[in-house]
Amino acid sequence: MQPTDISNPQYFHKVVDCQWGCPAHTDVPGYIRLIAQGRYTDAYMLNRQANVFPGILGRVCDRPCEPVCRRARVEKEPVAICRLKRVASDLREDVAALLPKAPRRKNGKRVALIGAGPASLTVANDLLPMGYEVVIYEALAVPGGLMRSNIPSFRLPAEVLDEEIGMIVGMGADLRLGTPVKSMKALLAEGYDAVFVGSGAPKGKNLKLPGRDEAAANIHIGIAWLESVAFGHVERIGERVLIIGVGNTAMDCCRTSLRLGAKNVKVMARKPREFFKASAWELQDAEEETVEIVVNHSPKSFVMEKGRLTGMIFEKMEYEIDARGRITAEKIAGEEFFPCDDVVLAIGQENAFPWVERDLGIEFDKWDVPVVDQVTYQGTRPGVFFGGDSAFGPKNIIWAVEHGHQAAISIHKYCHGEDIARRMPYGMNLATSKMGMHEWSYSNAYDPVERRVMPHVSLKERFKKLNLEVELGFTAEQFTREVERCLNCDIQTVFTAKLCIECDACVDICPTRCLTITTNGPEDELRQRLSAPANNLSQDLYVSTGLPQTGRVMVKDEDLCVHCSLCAERCPTGAWDMQKFTLKVPYAADEAAESVPQTRTGT
Amino acid sequence: MSFIAKPKVSHPGLPRNALGLTLRDYEGGMSTLCAGCGHDSITAALVQAAFELSIPPHRMAKLSGIGCSSKTPAYFASASHGFNSVHGRMASVATGANAANGQLHYIGVSGDGDTLSIGLGQFCHAVRRNLNMLYVLENNGVYGLTKGQFSASADVGSKAKKGEVNQQPPIDPCQLALSIGCTFVARSFSGDKDQLVPLLKAGLSHRGFAMVDVISPCVTFNDHEGSTKSYDFTRKHFHAAIYADYVPPATEIRSRQAAGSVREVTMHDGSRLLLHKVGADYDPSDRVAAFEYLSRRQSEGQVVTGLLFIDEGKPDMHEVQNLATEPLNTMGYANLNPGQKALDAIQARFR
Ligand SMILES: Cc1ncc(C[n+]2csc(CCOP(=O)(O)OP(=O)(O)O)c2C)c(N)n1
Ligand code: SF4
Ligand code: SF4
Ligand code: SF4
Numbered sequence: 001m002q003p004t005d006i007s008n009p010q011y012f013h014k015v016v017d018c019q020w021g022c023p024a025h026t027d028v029p030g031y032i033r034l035i036a037q038g039r040y041t042d043a044y045m046l047n048r049q050a051n052v053f054p055g056i057l058g059r060v061c062d063r064p065c066e067p068v069c070r071r072a073r074v075e076k077e078p079v080a081i082c083r084l085k086r087v088a089s090d091l092r093e094d095v096a097a098l099l100p101k102a103p104r105r106k107n108g109k110r111v112a113l114i115g116a117g118p119a120s121l122t123v124a125n126d127l128l129p130m131g132y133e134v135v136i137y138e139a140l141a142v143p144g145g146l147m148r149s150n151i152p153s154f155r156l157p158a159e160v161l162d163e164e165i166g167m168i169v170g171m172g173a174d175l176r177l178g179t180p181v182k183s184m185k186a187l188l189a190e191g192y193d194a195v196f197v198g199s200g201a202p203k204g205k206n207l208k209l210p211g212r213d214e215a216a217a218n219i220h221i222g223i224a225w226l227e228s229v230a231f232g233h234v235e236r237i238g239e240r241v242l243i244i245g246v247g248n249t250a251m252d253c254c255r256t257s258l259r260l261g262a263k264n265v266k267v268m269a270r271k272p273r274e275f276f277k278a279s280a281w282e283l284q285d286a287e288e289e290t291v292e293i294v295v296n297h298s299p300k301s302f303v304m305e306k307g308r309l310t311g312m313i314f315e316k317m318e319y320e321i322d323a324r325g326r327i328t329a330e331k332i333a334g335e336e337f338f339p340c341d342d343v344v345l346a347i348g349q350e351n352a353f354p355w356v357e358r359d360l361g362i363e364f365d366k367w368d369v370p371v372v373d374q375v376t377y378q379g380t381r382p383g384v385f386f387g388g389d390s391a392f393g394p395k396n397i398i399w400a401v402e403h404g405h406q407a408a409i410s411i412h413k414y415c416h417g418e419d420i421a422r423r424m425p426y427g428m429n430l431a432t433s434k435m436g437m438h439e440w441s442y443s444n445a446y447d448p449v450e451r452r453v454m455p456h457v458s459l460k461e462r463f464k465k466l467n468l469e470v471e472l473g474f475t476a477e478q479f480t481r482e483v484e485r486c487l488n489c490d491i492q493t494v495f496t497a498k499l500c501i502e503c504d505a506c507v508d509i510c511p512t513r514c515l516t517i518t519t520n521g522p523e524d525e526l527r528q529r530l531s532a533p534a535n536n537l538s539q540d541l542y543v544s545t546g547l548p549q550t551g552r553v554m555v556k557d558e559d560l561c562v563h564c565s566l567c568a569e570r571c572p573t574g575a576w577d578m579q580k581f582t583l584k585v586p587y588a589a590d591e592a593a594e595s596v597p598q599t600r601t602g603t
Numbered sequence: 604m605s606f607i608a609k610p611k612v613s614h615p616g617l618p619r620n621a622l623g624l625t626l627r628d629y630e631g632g633m634s635t636l637c638a639g640c641g642h643d644s645i646t647a648a649l650v651q652a653a654f655e656l657s658i659p660p661h662r663m664a665k666l667s668g669i670g671c672s673s674k675t676p677a678y679f680a681s682a683s684h685g686f687n688s689v690h691g692r693m694a695s696v697a698t699g700a701n702a703a704n705g706q707l708h709y710i711g712v713s714g715d716g717d718t719l720s721i722g723l724g725q726f727c728h729a730v731r732r733n734l735n736m737l738y739v740l741e742n743n744g745v746y747g748l749t750k751g752q753f754s755a756s757a758d759v760g761s762k763a764k765k766g767e768v769n770q771q772p773p774i775d776p777c778q779l780a781l782s783i784g785c786t787f788v789a790r791s792f793s794g795d796k797d798q799l800v801p802l803l804k805a806g807l808s809h810r811g812f813a814m815v816d817v818i819s820p821c822v823t824f825n826d827h828e829g830s831t832k833s834y835d836f837t838r839k840h841f842h843a844a845i846y847a848d849y850v851p852p853a854t855e856i857r858s859r860q861a862a863g864s865v866r867e868v869t870m871h872d873g874s875r876l877l878l879h880k881v882g883a884d885y886d887p888s889d890r891v892a893a894f895e896y897l898s899r900r901q902s903e904g905q906v907v908t909g910l911l912f913i914d915e916g917k918p919d920m921h922e923v924q925n926l927a928t929e930p931l932n933t934m935g936y937a938n939l940n941p942g943q944k945a946l947d948a949i950q951a952r953f954r
Binding site (some may be wrong): 073285310424446448505507532564565566570 | 606609611613614615616617618627641642643644647793794797823826834836846937
C-alpha cells in the first residue's frame, strides 16, 4: 500500500466517526470534552458553530452520528451524543454576549429567504454577521418551520425553539410572519441580490383508496394534522386510531393521539420491522407509551357505516427475504378488518411549489422537485438557491442546517461576483496532547461503563398535558459517566516513521490490537495479516513509510482504536504521539476573509 | 512504563483458542519496565505462545530470580502460579517445584546477569538434570535493574552508555548449554516475534530443559551506538540458522514450505517441529557440529539465531530419579506420611 497521506484533513476527519457522520460536521468529541470539564457554555458555543440549534437538536436530532460512533463498534451502544448536546444547552449560562453580532454598517446586499425553518435560519445566521440585510418570509404566524409545526411540544418545548430562533432573528433579520410568498416572479422583481428557498416539504402524501372521500372527516394527513395540533386548532381525536406509515412522523402522530384522548392506537406497517424508516429510539418511545405496531398489513380500503368511518381493511402480506435482507417476493395472504374512529396518514411528504412560475428559468424534474446543484445548492436560475427539504426531499433538521451553511457560502460568492463552485477546502490543526511524562490533555482512560438511559416522565403523568416534555434530560450523575464513554476520536495517533526503532512496545501494549509492524503488501492481503484481522472495510488502514531498521511498515487499523494513548506512552522514542485534531470547516465568513487580501489581480 | 492500566476492552473479533480463551486472558499486570524494553516484547511472545498452545493458565508456573528480566513473570498469565526467588536461585527453586509437581508447565525467566554470574552454577545443574522446563534468558548484556553495568554476556569491545569499553570475554549461554548437555538450545531476538513465538512454543512442548536465549535490548542502558545488544546492531548482525514452525499434535496440516527445505522433529507429545533451513545446511541434532557452527559464526561477529540443538531422546529429571508422577499435593496425608511403622522399617534397613 502507498503510505497514508495524513496531510489531507479528510483522513483524520474520517477517524472522528461522529463528526464525519454528522452532515454539519459538528465537533462532537470537542464539546463532549468541554462538558466533562464543566464548561457547559463553551460546549454550547462550540456546538452552535456547526449545528446552530444545540438545544433543539439536543432533543430531536435524527442523530446520524450515533450509529457510526466508534463506541458502538467496541461495545454495542454508542455514546449518547444527542443527549449530551442537550446537557450543554440545559446547563449553559447566558450566551448573549458570546453570539455573533451583525455590524451596524451593512454591506449593501439584500437577500430574501423563503420559509423560517432551519435551512433559512442557518443562512441568516451565517450572513447577518457579514453585514447582509436578510428578509425572511414565513407563511405561519410563528417562525421555526417544521420544527415548530410538526414536532410535538412534548418532544420539543416551545421555549427552546423561541430562544434559539431568537438568537438568529435577534441579529437583525427582517422576519415577516404571516407573509407567504405567493409569486416567485413578484419576489424576484423586488431586486434582491439573491433568493434562498427553504420552504420545506410542506405537503403530506394522500392515500387514494376506496372510501377515502366519503370518510374524509375522520382521515387526517399527518403533517397537516400535527400542525393543527401545534397551533391549537385540533384538540381531540377518537378513542381508536390507526396510523398508516412507520416513519418518524408516524411516531409523532401516534404519541400525539394518545395525548388528545385516544385509548387504542395502532401503527400499521406494510413491511416487517427491519424496513421501518423511523429511528429506533422513536419506535421505542412510542411502544413504551402502549402504541401497538402491526407489521405486514397493507391498507386496502376505508369502511363506512351510517356515514361514519368504522375501520379499515388491510391485506395481510407475506414476504420472502434473501440472505442480504432484501425482499425478493411478496404475496397477499388474506385480509383483516381493524375497527377505528380516526385514521392518520403518515406515508411521506412532497414539495409543493405552486407559487413558482414555470417561466422563470427555474427547472423542476419529473417529480416536481427543483433541479439543484449538489454542491452549491443553486437552482437552474442564477441567484436562486434551495436548501432543506425543499431541495432534496424530506431528510432531517441537521441536513437542512448543513444546506444552509453551504447555501450561505454560495450566496456570498454570488453576491460578490465570485465563482460559487470554487470553495475553500477543509483545513485542520494538529497539536500534541502530551502535557508531561504521563499526562495528557484529555481523559484517556477507558471507562467500561454502559450507556446511560434517559429518564422519562412517568407514564401516568405523561398524558395529562399535551406539551409536557417527556424526556427529563440526564442527571448530573448520568452525564458525568456518559461523557467518559466518549473515546476522544479527535485525538489522533500520529506516527513518525524515522523515530521508530521497531521495539514492538506499542504493538504489544495496544489493548485492541490495532497496530502491526510487518512487510508491506496489497491492502486486501495486508488486512488479513494484521495483529487482528481488519475486516471492517469502511475503516482505513494507516500505513507508514518504510521503517529505518528493517524497511517494514507500521500499520494501524483505524477501526477499533480507543485512543487510550498507551502506544504513545510506551513508545521510547516518541514515534507515536497523540495529537488533537481540529477540523476547520469553512463557513461563509471564512470564505469572505479568504477573498479579502485579493487586492492585486496579478499579471 | 505507563501509569494507566491497560484497559480490559478488547477487539470483539479477537480469535479464541481451544479453551475458548483470548490472548488477553494470558496477560498479566501492567509492566513497570522502561518503555521499549525488549523484555516486554518477550512477555508478549510468551503470552502469544501460551495462548496458541491453549495451555490453561492455572497449569503454568512462572519462576524468576532478580533483575528487570526477573520482574517480567508478573506481566503475563495472571491466573498462573508464580515464584520470584533470590538473585540467581531460580533454577534451584524450579528444581524443587518440579520435583513436587511434575505436571505443570514450568517457565523460568531470567537475565544474563542472573543466569551467567551469580546463578551460573544453579543454571548448569538444572541443565545437567534435564529439568523439564522452559528457561528464557532475557539477554541484554547489562545489569538493567542496577543501572547498566556490563554483564557476563557483554562482548569484548562493547561500549557502555558512558563510553567505557568492555574488556572481559563473554560467556555465550548457548555454547555453555551445549557443552553441558542441554537438550534444547535456541536463540532469538525480542524484535522478531515471527521467529521467537514458535521457538517458545517448541520449548514449552519439549520434555526436558529448553533454553531460549533471547537478545533483548535494554533501551535505557544498552541501545546506543557501540553496543552489541542494541536493536540496530542485532538487526544488522542477525543470522537465522534455522526458522522453526511449531505444529501441535491436533493440526495434521503439512507445512506449505517446499519439502526439500523442511526438516521435521517429532516432539515427545507427538507434535512436530518443522525446521526451515536458511543458508548453509544446518543439522540441529548434531551437538558437536552445532558447537562448531556457533563458535565459527561468533568469531565472524554474527548473532546466530534459531533452534540450534534439540535432542528429544534423553530422559528428564523425573524419569532419571524415578520421581512420583502424581503431584505431592494431591497424594493425601497417608501416602506422604506412611507413619512411624514404615519409618522404623526403613531405618532398620540401614542398621
Ligand atoms: C544476591 C544479590 N546480589 C546482587 C543483587 C543486585 N542486583 C539486582 S538486579 C542485578 C542484575 C540483574 O541483571 P540481569 O539479570 O541481567 O537482569 P536485567 O535487569 O538486565 O534484566 C543485580 C546484580 C541482588 N539483588 N541480590
Ligand atoms: S491509542 Fe494506541 S494503544 Fe490505544 S487503542 Fe489506539 S492504537 Fe491502541
Ligand atoms: S513503541 Fe515506538 S519505537 Fe517501538 S515499535 Fe512502536 S513506534 Fe516504534
Ligand atoms: S533498565 Fe533496561 S532492562 Fe531494565 S526495564 Fe529498562 S530497558 Fe529494560
